[in-house]
Amino acid sequence: MVEIDHGCKCPGNPLLPQICKVIKITEETPDVKTFRIQTLDGKKPFTPLPGQLAMISVLNVGEAMFSLTAQGDDWIESSIKRVGFLTEALHNLFEGDLVGVRGPYGNHFPTEELKGRDILFVGGGIGLAPVRSFIRHAIAHRKDYGELDVLYGSRSYGDLVFKEDIFDHWPKACNTHITIDIEEDGWDGHVGFVPSYLEEKAFSPEGKAVVLCGPPIMITFCLISLAKMGFSKENVITTLEMRMKCGVGKCGRCNIGSKYVCLDGPVFTMAELEDLPDEQ
Amino acid sequence: MKIKKDKFKDALASIAKEAKVFLPMKGVYASEYRVWDGAGEPFFERNTALPPKELLFPRSERMYEYDLNAGTVTEAAPDEKIVIAGIRPCDVRSVEHLDKVFLESEYTDVYYRARRENLTMIAYGCATPAPTCFCDSMDVVPTDAPGADVVMNDAGNSYVLTVNTPKGEHIRDLISSFLSEGKADDVPAVSCSLKVEKPDDLHKQLIARFDDPMWETLSDACLGCGCCSYICPTCYCFDIGRENRGKTGTAFRCWDSCMFSDYSRMAGGHNPRPTKKERLRNRYLHKLAYFPERYGTSLCVGCGRCIDKCPARLDITNVPDIIQGSESNG
Structure with missing residues (x-):
């Protein structure tokens, strides 16, 4: 049995993004780009645990929740497929452009619990x-x-x-x-x-x-x-993914039953999902 | 403590010297909590058509300004002192529920907290509930509001006041020259005519019937207008948007409704709640099942606004009624 840890807290205003810079863009496929992001003073915006999420915004367009695919000593990375209005704007960015970032949100993969497995x-x-x-x-x-x-x-x-x-x-x-x-x-x-x-x-x-x-x-x-x-x-x-606006279990839309994907997820075991109402 | 009704406005004027006073008042289109201008009459005959939630959680609220040229974001910090005089016990309970979401859950909402700390609530006990009111079925006492700072009840030519909190004591000190001695225990008990029988495990029974055809039937007439969410004192879902001017602008949040198709639709078009059946089910279950599971209490306070104003005559009390009916039918 894999127990999943559901705890994470950020201090301050969880809805306020920090302005960061895109320092590297990698074209993975015709519709997927990987964005390497760093704070303006050259630091890592925060240290996510594997599987955690971040709200990434093109500040004058909008923001959405993405998984963080990798991190280094002074950067985090997200790979984003071009599917809509905001992701289109993200794909139009150049290296050096500014984005807003807030997080990390949600639980994470059970890295500790799976040790030795x-x-x-x-x-x-x-x-x-x-x-x-x-x-x-x-x-x-x-x-x-x-x-x-x-x-x-x-x-x-x-x-x-x-x-x-x-x-x-x-x-x-x-x-x-x-x-x-x-x-x-x-x-x-x-x-x-x-x-x-x-x-x-x-x-x-x-x-x-x-x-x-x-x-x-x-x-x-x-x-x-x-x-x-x-x-x-x-x-x-x-x-899992769901539409999200706040990322902290308040704006309402990412619920499956009484669980919020942004807060209690995004990582679930299939056994946990089976206990939740069967939303599509 | 008592205050003579003819001294009520004088007392409000004393309070208005240091805080913005909101009163239930008749509006052009609907009764609502409005800023008291020093002369307007309170509307106490029945509860306001619009809930008080926007004083804590505005319809549209600035969150931060951004400037992509300077690379800055500047947070908004609401700091206005507000006193609501005449908020109903059901609406006081709704504020307690909003507190659970915005203050007492995993993350604190700084905008809500700033407004909430600056808010004083003077409750007005209900003497004559409307035909759509069912607050006493939802564990609210029509004549009392333990969550309010002060409770006032109509006693003929005066109001009887009960102070509950230090904020309430401050109000008492502000208006002390208008007060006289009087007992609070002469408030007659009040009962709603609309009764809702709900079993203790209603939330479990509802979730067990997630795939029940009743959701199809219940949502049949729904127009998806979102009126129920708009006038609900506890509906707190919001959207985040921005007003942009080139490289600068303002990010704001505004009320949203789970009854809209856009609400849960993802980029790429997939919508986990594609029709009104799923959307209405989610709204009712949020009130009666998901919120109780997460926060230990029903999110419906029984104010009856959604029953009164729904253009399609949907009625949330039908949900527990159906559950009760199916129980008694075995």
């Missing part, structure tokens, strides 16, 4: 972004964890995010299994959807926890596959 990370599309914060943590603390597997898939080679990580860095520390949905020229890796690849690999549920994030349809089928493979709901961990 094997972990299977499963990601689909941009869903690898939140999971990456935990993968990076696990690799940085490699001795604390057992066997690490990363199974990641996307529509096409071009849509795979974090290519340097998945092809160069991570294979040195964990087993990586990469797949794309349909065949394409120049790709000699696995072809097929994430859930079927999962079953093909036949991971043993013995001592293993699964950290899962991707589009809803992929999650639905992965859960079916994982259940078939013998993984219990307590050992499958996912991270």
